[in-house]
Structures are given as structure tokens and as C-alpha cells.
Amino acid sequence: MAGRDFEGAVVLVTGASTGLGRAIAVETAERGAATVVINYASSEAEAQETARLAQAAGARGVVVKGDVANDEDCRRIAAAAAPYGRVDALFNNAGVTKFANDHAALDAVSADDFLRIYAVNVVGAYQMIRAARSLLESAPAPGAVVNTSSIAGVMGIGSSVPYAASKGALITMTISLARALAPKIRVNAICPGYIDTPWFGRGMPPDRLDRLREAVVASTPLNVASTAEDIAAAAVFLGSPASRHITGETLMADAGTHLGYAPLGMR
Numbered sequence: 001m002a003g004r005d006f007e008g009a010v011v012l013v014t015g016a017s018t019g020l021g022r023a024i025a026v027e028t029a030e031r032g033a034a035t036v037v038i039n040y041a042s043s044e045a046e047a048q049e050t051a052r053l054a055q056a057a058g059a060r061g062v063v064v065k066g067d068v069a070n071d072e073d074c075r076r077i078a079a080a081a082a083p084y085g086r087v088d089a090l091f092n093n094a095g096v097t098k099f100a101n102d103h104a105a106l107d108a109v110s111a112d113d114f115l116r117i118y119a120v121n122v123v124g125a126y127q128m129i130r131a132a133r134s135l136l137e138s139a140p141a142p143g144a145v146v147n148t149s150s151i152a153g154v155m156g157i158g159s160s161v162p163y164a165a166s167k168g169a170l171i172t173m174t175i176s177l178a179r180a181l182a183p184k185i186r187v188n189a190i191c192p193g194y195i196d197t198p199w200f201g202r203g204m205p206p207d208r209l210d211r212l213r214e215a216v217v218a219s220t221p222l223n224v225a226s227t228a229e230d231i232a233a234a235a236v237f238l239g240s241p242a243s244r245h246i247t248g249e250t251l252m253a254d255a256g257t258h259l260g261y262a263p264l265g266m267r
Helices: 019-030 044-058 069-077 111-137 149-154 160-181 208-219 228-239
Strands: 010-013 035-040 060-065 089-092 143-148 185-191 250-253
Touching: 010 019, 010 111, 019 035, 019 044, 019 089, 019 228, 035 044, 044 060, 060 069, 069 111, 069 250, 089 111, 089 228, 111 143, 111 160, 111 185, 143 160, 143 228, 149 160, 149 185, 149 250, 160 185, 185 228
Parallel strands: 010 035, 010 089, 035 060, 089 143, 143 185, 185 250
Antiparallel strands: none
């Protein structure tokens, strides 16, 4: 725990009804955030539970429905923070995928799959930054944006080709916007590997998920299957004053999984 380094802050987290988004919302509340805006796309009950947990930690929980692929929704989500005058940290965590683990099965995904995944994972993050820009610039210190990318975007692995491609695009966009929006806004990305949440189980039966978890523990250098709370701590670091001199950075938070992938030039 890093103490109360979010004391009085206004935080906005997209895709915050469960998993990593919920963990980020709760951790910022535990670290002193005054208001946490909690976005969800479909499950209001789960988003309200996130708000309850944030409120139990001392923050004001504000729940707002919206699909970040829709620009009007993004503006409405950002508007939920407007009464508080600023956004100190925006966590672009909303994301979708199409499970097609065999990347050689090119017919397993369609153009529509690509467009939907990009609309949420890349365009959605862009639209949220645009919608929240004035609020981020109103923060007393440079407003912080943390984009949830993935090891998939660095290594070309993961649930599907369009998912990996979208996360790679998000990393590139992070660098572009870090340069363009400085000095008033910092923009960084986090790249989780496997996270032990229900999201990872949506594309496979329980027994296969159990085998995957065991394989992750056996193959990662740190011999762990990361929890949402493990990754939230790293994401929140990038949104906190502790990273005030960091922008345009991509942080691998994957228990060392990427160390098993040799650069192309060394193969």
C-alpha cells in the first residue's frame, strides 16, 4: 500500500464493473480518492457492487452506463466527473475480445470482429481521452491517463489476432498522445499477462481454465497467476503522483511472462 497518495482525487475508470477495473477503482479509493466514477457497459448490479466497495473505502462512487465505442457515451461518462471540477486519473480499462486462440485459423475472425474490438479497445480509449481532456487539464498536477493494453499487444499472442493487434495499436496511440498532450496530461500504458479473473474463462471450459492456470504458474518466472489486485497496484502507480515524471511508457506487469519470448533478431 502506498498510503494516501490519491487524497482528494477524482478518478474515472472505464470497464469497472468487475476484474481489473473494479480492483483499480477500489485501490484508488483505499488510497484516498474522494470520487471514483465507475463506468460499465452491461452489468449494473456488478458496477453498483464496485461502487459499494469504493464507498466502503471512503470514496464517493458514481456509476455511469456507457459503451466507450460510442462517442456520445464517452462524453456522458466524462460528464459524470464534471461536477467535481477535474479528473486526476483516467483509467481506460474497458476492453473486449473474440476468442479465437488458434491464430492460424484465419476464418475464425471476421472484419466485423476486428471493427468491434478496435472500436472498444482503441477508438474507445481515444474518445474517452478526448471527452475528459479539459477535466484532466484542470487537475492541479498533470492529469494521468493509464491505458490497459496487454502482453498480447507486444508479443502477438493472446485470445485472438484482432485482440493482439488492437492492444498493439493502443500502445502506439499511448506514445502519440503522450507526446501530443504534454505537459498538461501524462499518458502511459500497462501490459498485463494472464489475470486470474472470470474474463479469462469466458472462452474455455472450467477444466481447460484450470490447466491454463497451472501452466501459467509453472511457466512464468515469478511462478504466479496474477490477480486483478496484483495488476491494479501497477496500474494505479502509473496514475499516481509517484509516476509524475513518467509519460509515454509501457509497463509490462505480467509476472515476467514476456521474458520467455526471445526478440525476433535472436531466433
